[in-house]
Amino acid sequence: MINIALTKGRLEKSTIKLLEASGIDCTELIDKGRKLIIEIDNKYRFVFAKAADVVTYVERGISDVGIVGKDTLMEMNRPVNEIAALPFGECKFALATIAGVNFYSGYGIKTIATKYPEVTKQFFENKNMPVDIIKIEGSVELAPLLDLADGIVDIVETGMTLKENGLVVAEYLADISARLISNPVSLKTKKAEIFDFCAKLTDPVV
Amino acid sequence: MKKYDKVTPEGTRDYLFRECKIRRGTENSLRKIFEDFGYDEVMTTSLEFYDVFSDGIGKMSQNELYTLTDGSGRLITMRPDSTKPIARLFASRLKEFVLPIKLFYSQPVFKRNVRFNKKFDEILQMGVELIGASGFRSDLEILILAIKCMKELFGSDFYLEIGHMGVITSVLNSFSNLKNEAKQALAIKNFPDIESLANQMGKDGAVLKTVSKLFGGKEILLEAKKELQDKEALLAIKEIEELYLALDNAGCAENIIFDFSVVQDVQYYTGLVFRGFVKGKGMEVMSGGRYDTLYSDYSLDIPAIGFAFNINETIDVLKKEKIETEKPKIVIYSSDKMVNPMSLEVVKQYIEKGYSFVSSICDTLEETITWAKAIKAKKIVIVENNKLEEREI
Numbered sequence: 001m002i003n004i005a006l007t008k009g010r011l012e013k014s015t016i017k018l019l020e021a022s023g024i025d026c027t028e029l030i031d032k033g034r035k036l037i038i039e040i041d042n043k044y045r046f047v048f049a050k051a052a053d054v055v056t057y058v059e060r061g062i063s064d065v066g067i068v069g070k071d072t073l074m075e076m077n078r079p080v081n082e083i084a085a086l087p088f089g090e091c092k093f094a095l096a097t098i099a100g101v102n103f104y105s106g107y108g109i110k111t112i113a114t115k116y117p118e119v120t121k122q123f124f125e126n127k128n129m130p131v132d133i134i135k136i137e138g139s140v141e142l143a144p145l146l147d148l149a150d151g152i153v154d155i156v157e158t159g160m161t162l163k164e165n166g167l168v169v170a171e172y173l174a175d176i177s178a179r180l181i182s183n184p185v186s187l188k189t190k191k192a193e194i195f196d197f198c199a200k201l202t203d204p205v206v
Numbered sequence: 207m208k209k210y211d212k213v214t215p216e217g218t219r220d221y222l223f224r225e226c227k228i229r230r231g232t233e234n235s236l237r238k239i240f241e242d243f244g245y246d247e248v249m250t251t252s253l254e255f256y257d258v259f260s261d262g263i264g265k266m267s268q269n270e271l272y273t274l275t276d277g278s279g280r281l282i283t284m285r286p287d288s289t290k291p292i293a294r295l296f297a298s299r300l301k302e303f304v305l306p307i308k309l310f311y312s313q314p315v316f317k318r319n320v321r322f323n324k325k326f327d328e329i330l331q332m333g334v335e336l337i338g339a340s341g342f343r344s345d346l347e348i349l350i351l352a353i354k355c356m357k358e359l360f361g362s363d364f365y366l367e368i369g370h371m372g373v374i375t376s377v378l379n380s381f382s383n384l385k386n387e388a389k390q391a392l393a394i395k396n397f398p399d400i401e402s403l404a405n406q407m408g409k410d411g412a413v414l415k416t417v418s419k420l421f422g423g424k425e426i427l428l429e430a431k432k433e434l435q436d437k438e439a440l441l442a443i444k445e446i447e448e449l450y451l452a453l454d455n456a457g458c459a460e461n462i463i464f465d466f467s468v469v470q471d472v473q474y475y476t477g478l479v480f481r482g483f484v485k486g487k488g489m490e491v492m493s494g495g496r497y498d499t500l501y502s503d504y505s506l507d508i509p510a511i512g513f514a515f516n517i518n519e520t521i522d523v524l525k526k527e528k529i530e531t532e533k534p535k536i537v538i539y540s541s542d543k544m545v546n547p548m549s550l551e552v553v554k555q556y557i558e559k560g561y562s563f564v565s566s567i568c569d570t571l572e573e574t575i576t577w578a579k580a581i582k583a584k585k586i587v588i589v590e591n592n593k594l595e596e597r598e599i
Contacts, residue, residue: 060324061488078320081395179398183488187395188367188463191422 002186002193003045005054005063007072011178012048014088015067022200044197052076055181064186065194070176071155075116081182083198089178093119094169096162097151098144103170113143114153123153123173141165217319217327224532228521229330233312235358236332236515240310243351245334248309250291252316256281262503263474264290272316272327284316289474289500289512292335297504305338305508326518333494333514340498340509342445345478346452348511352494353458356482359520363485366461367421368449369468371475371495372442373434377417380410388414393469421465424450430466442466445478474500478511484523491520533562537578539571540589547589556587575599 006015006029020026028038029046038046049057051072057063059078066080069089073082093116097103103110111132114120124131136143136152141161143149155176156162156169180201182194214220221229240247256273259266264287272284285291288311300307312332319325334351336344349368356364374392381388384403391399392414400418404411416433420426427450430443443466453459470479475495482492494513501508536556538547547553548565557563564581566574571588578586578599588595 056323059488061486079394081397082399083395083397085398184395185483185488185490188421188465188483189365189485 001043001045002065002190002197003047003063004197005047005049005057005066005068007051007054007066007068007178008048009050011051011067011069011089014178018086018088018201024200055080058181058183061183061185063183064190065180065182065197067178067180069155070174070179071116071119073179073181074174074176075118077118079184081184081187083180083182083187083194084202086178086180086201089176091155091157091176093153093173093176094156095123095151095153095171095173096141096144096156096167097170099166099168101150103151110150111148112151112153113140113149115140116153119173120153141167215327216321217325219326225521225525228524229517232359232517232520232524233330233332236355237310237312239351239354239358240332240334243308243334243347245308245310248292248295248311249313250285250288250295250311252285252314253282254285254291254294256283258290258294259283259286263497263500264293264503265473266290270317272318285313286315286317287472288313288315288331288333288514289335289497290503292337293501293504293510296337296508297501297506300337301506306344307335307337309335309337311335326516330517331514332517333512335510335512337510338508339511340496342448342452344509344511345445345449345496348494348513349449349453349478349480350456350458352480352482352492352513353453353461355515356461356492357458359524360484362461364461365463365483365485366480367463367465367468367483368446368478368480369421369465370442370446370478371468372445372477373417373420373430373439373466374469376436376438376442377413377434381407381414389469392418392467393471395467418467420467421463423463426464426466430464442477449478470495480513482515487519487523489519491516491523533560535564535581535583536561536585536587537564537566537574537581537583538587538589539566539568539574541571542590543569545589547587550589552594 006012016026016029025040028040032038036047040046047063051068054066054068055072055076055078058066058080067086071093109130109132111134112120113134113136115136117133117135120133134149140152140154143152144167145165151170153173159169162168180198187194259271266286271286274282276282292309292311310333314328315331316328319327336348353366356366378385378388384406388403391403395418397418400414404414420430427443427447431440434440450459450462453462468479470493474497476498477496479495481490484491492513492515496511498509500510538553540547546565553563566577568574568577574586583599586597586599588597
């Protein structure tokens, strides 16, 4: 039996699609109702959690493996293994500013609004550029429009939201996609099961 | 009103009653094994100069250290590890001793952790240092000692993972400019990153992918010999194979697993490395290895090997499993305030029978009974005119 933590929300549909394609019967995952823990075939025990909690459960070994976005992994920077990049949830971390403004001009300290303060801090530390970072919980695009910040760091899929709000990408930070992660001890003690699960996901029987 | 006068800082805690018993019990059983193997105890100071950890092979990351300043404004750090302080101790006071020296320690270390993650900032570390010995015999002794400790604490519910830094070091030699990235990717086994680094290296990169999967049971030994060509790597694997044979002969090989792609958090390991896992726990409880270059921080060419248990994480496992039966309590009350019952000869007999005696310091029998009930005592013994009367509660 392996314990698997899945991310609710943005990645949920694609995750289930991939599991189905790999030959796992997902009826119960789709019609889960209010159930939080779902066992399938006496082989897999699935739980659904918020992205950051997936990382926490895997880090502590409560779940052996998990499926979560690279954005969350980069922000949390916890000691979990990345077993495979999965073919969904693809997007990019980007620094965006109001169109027509050169973000890097002038000597004034810039303010960045973001849901990802750690990623942002790392990025500007590597540039040796002091910035003020403001943590925002949602609709990050608002911040530069309302003059709360000079720019934002966020994940960008199509760029439509940015465009509609008159923002442009100033720089890309990193590529993001969903990842299969594992607990470092589980990887050792359940290697065959975890690699078998990984093979199922990465070579789906179409 | 003070805000922080009733709580302890994050990552620290007080230990009470049964928690202390389990902690002391664990300490005592490890201490006994260390002493049986002829290791002598040292205690190093809790406060070290920051210089001990500021650079060199034993460098510690600044954001993990608790630092303060001394009376002269010099930077001090709370000991984050015991191995480097023992190297310092050796360099200053043990240099003239005949080698090898076998030492053990049992002392807290202090490290800053990510908040809200149930990690300990104050960790009781117990471990050994075998200083001034390289080669097979010292590796074997340390492994046998480590396995003995794991067995004592966890029965057969554990894994001891062994590996050798020589494999990674030789594999990474060809990765000149991507060495650090490759090391990092291996350390946390980030397979997508390993794949992309391997691809960047072209033909030379394939070995990185191969080595990253070289972990598992004893079949990995064969696989490693088959898959790797590098001479140095093969030598390292041969060393591990020989150790495994010797451990098998000693009857302690059944819990051994291997990892030839291992890169430990601690940067100073050079040869054999190993870790202890407990079934059902997602974190290691013990780690160790060989560090033949650490003493070069003190311009000494002294090889050394050792390991340390994280007693906090160890107890976390034991707490759930071992429930020790406590001695039954008996409350003893003397009606004469001039007689403290603990001074009476007759009490000794009860103690020998395995009871835990608690003397009542209440002024009346009624108060004593209430108190005895509260502490869940089995009986009350009342002393009056040198006579004893037993009463059930």
